[in-house]
Amino acid sequence: MLDSDRETSAADRVVLLLVPLLIGSAVAVALGVYGRLHTPTGIAVSVAGFSSPQTVKVWLASGATLFALIQLFSALVMYGKIRWTSAPQWIAAAHRWSGRVAFLLSIPVAVHCLYALGVQSYDMRVLVHSVVGCLFFGAFTVKMLLLTRRGLPGWVLPLAGGVVFTALVTMWLTSSLWFFTTVGVQL
Template sequence: MGVVLIPLLVGALVAVGLGVFGKVHDPQLFSINIAGFSGPGYVKSWLGTLAAALAIGQVLSALVMYGKFPGVTAPTWIGPVHVWSGRLAVLASIPVAVHCLYALGFQDFDTRVLAHSLFGCFFYGAFTAKMLLLSRKGVPGWALPVVGGLVFAALIGIWLTSSLWFFSNNEIKF
């Protein structure tokens, strides 16, 4: 059990640490802008959408690797696709998370914003736990799918409370 408990505790510390830092630090005037986008909200929403789409690819490739699609044999390339889609999803999320953490901090002025802040902290904590579990020997077979599912659920929660909300309240453009 310790083989799972320690990564989970470290992940919990990361999640709580991000939340505390986001709440106590003074948000700075800081903006994420990428050429070709009409503003920071669009950059963040499209990067979040890219991360969510790659996360869906993660789930599908994991289901293929674990033999959960009857009659589908995992091709040899599915493992590298799974790894790289995960790397790219996290890479797409980093500029968004940095902007949210430093420019906005942990906010709770309404339910959607509070949920978004909680999902964001939980995502990086669960991601940390998953990465630590991947590098450990003797991890029970259930642990990676469960923690991976939590990472996925948190990222989709982030997307629902940010990108989907933004696109629902603004014209969809770049």
């Protein structure tokens, strides 16, 4: 292999990573700008069986976090970090579907947050929640774009998945857990 071939290959790998990172960054920034500039309506959709839109949001976020934990467990099995005599055939499907369900549960929560509340900064918990919420969707975009790329270093997808997972758990800690510990567990 010629030196110029290696340089092209290295340049291709940078592009493989850089393009998804730029697109994901644009998503996060666009959500943050929208959430900051949009005048919050205070109006949200409620779901029958729940006492308020806030409880809907809290429980959907909790469901998303539960499915994210399932995704983390299945990823650890697939990457051999949790020893199983042999990874069950269903583990990859469980990984994909738990991620899909977690993401789908997060969509109405994000819509509620951005439309009804906007990006707010009146205290540190709310600011962290707002910023990490925008970062979550940017990181998710990066991860989804990286899934279609071949030739990535082996550490890229686990890192992207770890960022998405960490952002989701941080959002849960700064919203649902806060709600459960200050308001109480309710439907």
